[in-house]
Amino acid sequence: MNSDPLNLIITGVGGQGNVLASRIIGECLIKKGLRVTIGETYGLSQRGGSVMSHVRISEKGTPGPIIPRCKAHVIVSLEPIEALRTVKIYGNRNITMIVNSRPVYPLGVIAGEITYPEPAKVRKALEELSLKLFWIPATEIAIRLGHAIMSNVVLLGALAATGLIPLERKDLLEVLPEVVPSSSKELNVTALDLGMEAVAITI
Amino acid sequence: MKNKIGLDRVGETLLLMGNEAIARGALEAGVSFCSSYPGNPSSEIMETLASVARDLNIYAEWSVNEKVALEAATAASFAGLRAMVSMKQNGINVVSDFLVNLSLSGIKGGIVLVTCDDPGGISSTNEEDARFIAQVADIPLLEPAHPQDALDMTRWAFDLSETIGSVCVLRSISRISHTRGSVTLGSLSRKKRTAHFDTSISLHAFPVTEKHKILHQKLAKARELFETSSFNSYEGPPDDIDLLIIACGTGFLYAREALELLDLTGRVGLLKIGTTWPLPEEWLENHLSRCERILFVEDVDPFLERNIKAFFAQISPKLGVRTFYGKGSGHIPPFGELNPDILVYALARILDIDYKPEDRDYVNKAEALVSELVPPREFGFCPGCPHRASFWSIKNALKWDDRDGFVSGDIGCYTMGIWPTGFNQVKSVHAMGSGVGMASGYGKLYTYGFNQPVISVVGDSTFFHAGLPPLINAIYNQANFLLIILDNGATAMTGFQPHPGTGVNAIGDRVQSLDIASICRALGVSVEVADPYEIKDTANTIYRLLQERTGVRVLIMKRKCALVQKREEGFPYRVRVDEERCVGDSCGCNRFCTRVFRCPGLIWDQEKKKTRIDEVICVGCGVCTEICPEGAIVREKDNHE
Numbered sequence: 001m002n003s004d005p006l007n008l009i010i011t012g013v014g015g016q017g018n019v020l021a022s023r024i025i026g027e028c029l030i031k032k033g034l035r036v037t038i039g040e041t042y043g044l045s046q047r048g049g050s051v052m053s054h055v056r057i058s059e060k061g062t063p064g065p066i067i068p069r070c071k072a073h074v075i076v077s078l079e080p081i082e083a084l085r086t087v088k089i090y091g092n093r094n095i096t097m098i099v100n101s102r103p104v105y106p107l108g109v110i111a112g113e114i115t116y117p118e119p120a121k122v123r124k125a126l127e128e129l130s131l132k133l134f135w136i137p138a139t140e141i142a143i144r145l146g147h148a149i150m151s152n153v154v155l156l157g158a159l160a161a162t163g164l165i166p167l168e169r170k171d172l173l174e175v176l177p178e179v180v181p182s183s184s185k186e187l188n189v190t191a192l193d194l195g196m197e198a199v200a201i202t203i
Numbered sequence: 204m205k206n207k208i209g210l211d212r213v214g215e216t217l218l219l220m221g222n223e224a225i226a227r228g229a230l231e232a233g234v235s236f237c238s239s240y241p242g243n244p245s246s247e248i249m250e251t252l253a254s255v256a257r258d259l260n261i262y263a264e265w266s267v268n269e270k271v272a273l274e275a276a277t278a279a280s281f282a283g284l285r286a287m288v289s290m291k292q293n294g295i296n297v298v299s300d301f302l303v304n305l306s307l308s309g310i311k312g313g314i315v316l317v318t319c320d321d322p323g324g325i326s327s328t329n330e331e332d333a334r335f336i337a338q339v340a341d342i343p344l345l346e347p348a349h350p351q352d353a354l355d356m357t358r359w360a361f362d363l364s365e366t367i368g369s370v371c372v373l374r375s376i377s378r379i380s381h382t383r384g385s386v387t388l389g390s391l392s393r394k395k396r397t398a399h400f401d402t403s404i405s406l407h408a409f410p411v412t413e414k415h416k417i418l419h420q421k422l423a424k425a426r427e428l429f430e431t432s433s434f435n436s437y438e439g440p441p442d443d444i445d446l447l448i449i450a451c452g453t454g455f456l457y458a459r460e461a462l463e464l465l466d467l468t469g470r471v472g473l474l475k476i477g478t479t480w481p482l483p484e485e486w487l488e489n490h491l492s493r494c495e496r497i498l499f500v501e502d503v504d505p506f507l508e509r510n511i512k513a514f515f516a517q518i519s520p521k522l523g524v525r526t527f528y529g530k531g532s533g534h535i536p537p538f539g540e541l542n543p544d545i546l547v548y549a550l551a552r553i554l555d556i557d558y559k560p561e562d563r564d565y566v567n568k569a570e571a572l573v574s575e576l577v578p579p580r581e582f583g584f585c586p587g588c589p590h591r592a593s594f595w596s597i598k599n600a601l602k603w604d605d606r607d608g609f610v611s612g613d614i615g616c617y618t619m620g621i622w623p624t625g626f627n628q629v630k631s632v633h634a635m636g637s638g639v640g641m642a643s644g645y646g647k648l649y650t651y652g653f654n655q656p657v658i659s660v661v662g663d664s665t666f667f668h669a670g671l672p673p674l675i676n677a678i679y680n681q682a683n684f685l686l687i688i689l690d691n692g693a694t695a696m697t698g699f700q701p702h703p704g705t706g707v708n709a710i711g712d713r714v715q716s717l718d719i720a721s722i723c724r725a726l727g728v729s730v731e732v733a734d735p736y737e738i739k740d741t742a743n744t745i746y747r748l749l750q751e752r753t754g755v756r757v758l759i760m761k762r763k764c765a766l767v768q769k770r771e772e773g774f775p776y777r778v779r780v781d782e783e784r785c786v787g788d789s790c791g792c793n794r795f796c797t798r799v800f801r802c803p804g805l806i807w808d809q810e811k812k813k814t815r816i817d818e819v820i821c822v823g824c825g826v827c828t829e830i831c832p833e834g835a836i837v838r839e840k841d842n843h844e
Contacts, residue, residue, distance in 0.1 A: 026383055129565075157221075
């Protein structure tokens with residue numbers, strides 16, 4: 001690893017499968033003998049709030065549960081503006097971001113009181129604030145597979161494809177069956193592969 | 204994912220949540236009896252133990268409240284078993300009356316009392332440092348710094364408790380309880396204990412002063428054990444340091460990281476203390492002699508800081524003058540959650556270092572883009588939540604009544620009634636059951652000219668926890684208000700734990716279900732039951748009950764939590780907006796459905812200038828079809844699945 005600890009943030013909105021995604025990554029890494037700390041912030045998130053997991057990977061130590069300001073190496077976001085909210089605090093010039101392009105509108109936007117920024121603008125801002133941005137239609141891919149909830153698995157595939165953390169397809173294939181119902185295992189593997197493919201095209 | 208907590212694999216490293224590590228520590232210590240009341244961030248401790256209770260032959264219960272949980276666990280201790288009680292910070296307030304007496308009587312089998320504090324109030328209505336209880340009850344306190352520590356300390360806490368004959372408190376915080384980390388397992392206890400109460404003795408607080416004296420002897424014994432505890436350690440240069448940090452909890456990890464970020468590991472010493480009450484005085488004195496400047500790091504109150512300062516006052520004739528930094532000096536805030544950056548900036552200030560985590564241009568650009576683009580997120584009830592419908596009916600009934608009525612709130616998902624998602628109907632929220640107690644008081648103010656109708660709302664689990672005594676108080680004292688029990692069949696906010704009304708216990712056995720309506724009727728008050736989804740009928744019922752103006756009236760709004768309903772059976776409808784009938788802004792309703800009703804399944808389409816349904820989010824409860832003045836929202840039986 002280039003840094004120890006390696007700092008990854010997974011962010012999104014409650015109910016998007018954020019915590020499960022961080023846990024899958026953690027289970028994969030711990031099987032490889034790495035040490036992992038995952039700090040979760042959820043609170044009221046299931047009721048529409050932001051949710052964030054700090055995944056810290058080390059070869060030897062016990063990293064703390066919170067990443068210091070500007071010290072994230074990778075941000076995976078299940079939602080565009082949550083990516084922006086997070087990069088403001090934890091971003092830096094060398095950061096890589098993997099972002100689901102599908103918005104989850106805040107209640108104020110749904111109610112027509114405030115507006116959600118144009119996706120193109122959000123994308124441009126994220127490009128300006130990162131070394132590399134992977135803008136991935138993860139929810140659209142998951143909906144095509146029949147289940148919007150699998151967008152988290154699409155992004156896990158994307159993350160593995162970047163090679164930025166020591167997480168490979170075979171690690172995920174080992175852990176996924178422990179986590180998802182056996183009936184949806186094959187669909188989840190497809191979601192994973194489509195996420196990997198989305199990154200391969202961009203690279 | 205299957206729970207691995209009961210695995211008998213010594214030396215294996217697993218990814219465990221702090222709460223799971225605490226549960227594992229108890230199993231390794233040979234716990235027999237576990238009790239708890241759900242409350243975040245503590246709930247997973249009991250959930251984990253309950254999930255293995257049958258296989259490992261231990262007893263696990265969700266108790267009706269925290270005080271009863273400790274009382275039940277104490278029975279196990281008196282009969283010679285080891286017991287653990289877990290709760291969130293607020294639970295400590297509830298157990299305190301029993302605990303201050305229990306500490307005088309002493310215990311038999313080890314009891315570990317776990318408090319999970321919530322710095323930052325991430326999932327709480329207050330920000331409380333529950334460590335005070337160790338001093339109030341004169342019992343020992345342990346504070347882990349990470350999940351591995353949590354396991355090791357919990358296991359040892361049972362030995363300590365049994366050795367000295369006192370309850371031992373373990374203080375976790377959200378950043379440990381809800382953090383997953385690498386945890387290496389020890390061996391599960393094989394010791395079999397038989398429960399028996401020795402009738403040749405009796406356990407009580409008398410004579411009080413004598414027992415208090417014995418309690419202090421027990422504390423002295425704990426102090427002696429703490430002097431050599433491996434939970435306390437020093438890292439840094441052996442001598443010649445510019446500053447000594449004394450840290451507990453995750454503050455230790457933040458301090459360690461801050462020292463690395465500032466390249467200070469060669470200049471600053473770091474003292475990790477895990478046994479925070481009573482203080483290991485000799486050990487501390489040795490380390491306090493290292494340096495003249497001391498920085499304290501801990502979450503919420505300056506507990507360690509004040510106690511060490513007080514101790515230092517005794518030894519200062521020997522050691523001389525010290526400068527103390529921390530919450531008292533203003534270098535660490537006495538509110539909010541600690542993080543590594545607070546430590547970095549405190550150290551930079553004390554040692555006069557210029558620190559910038561990233562160049563100014565980047566930080567400024569990020570701040571500008573975010574403030575330009577990112578809208579805030581407000582909390583809301585889930586799509587299909589019965590509470591949204593309930594507050595809708597309450598709002599309408601209070602409006603029709605037109606006497607400036609209001610809602611006295613309580614603890615649960617429905618606390619969110621203070622926000623737009625509950626139409627701002629709830630006007631006060633404090634502790635479990637307090638909304639009913641306060642309504643009981645409002646209901647006696649009519650002789651002072653108070654003429655506003657009051658509605659108290661309380662959830663089913665909260666009703667059992669602390670809602671009954673104030674209801675009895677109100678009936679006995681002839682208070683006048685409407686009690687609405689929002690019965691969604693679960694302790695929803697904390698993760699759907701069962702309670703006495705659900706007919707299921709902690710380990711999933713079918714048990715007698717206590718019927719809230721029958722309980723209230725037995726108290727002699729009128730009880731009606733309504734369906735929150737039937738918003739027209741229910742609003743009329745509430746209005747009618749408000750007109751009754753005397754005594755306590757009870758209305759039970761019964762409808763399963765939408766998250767549970769979705770998981771178990773699903774919802775019956777497919778909802779759509781008839782674009783012909785929705786006339787958008789020319790309607791005169793002023794976007795009633797999206798702006799006021801505010802269910803996240805309803806979206807104001809900026810382009811079409813009409814409302815539409817977000818099919819990914821809408822669950823199909825069909826309630827919103829009742830609110831459109833044009834009848835443009837329509838529901839059809841969903842034959843899809």
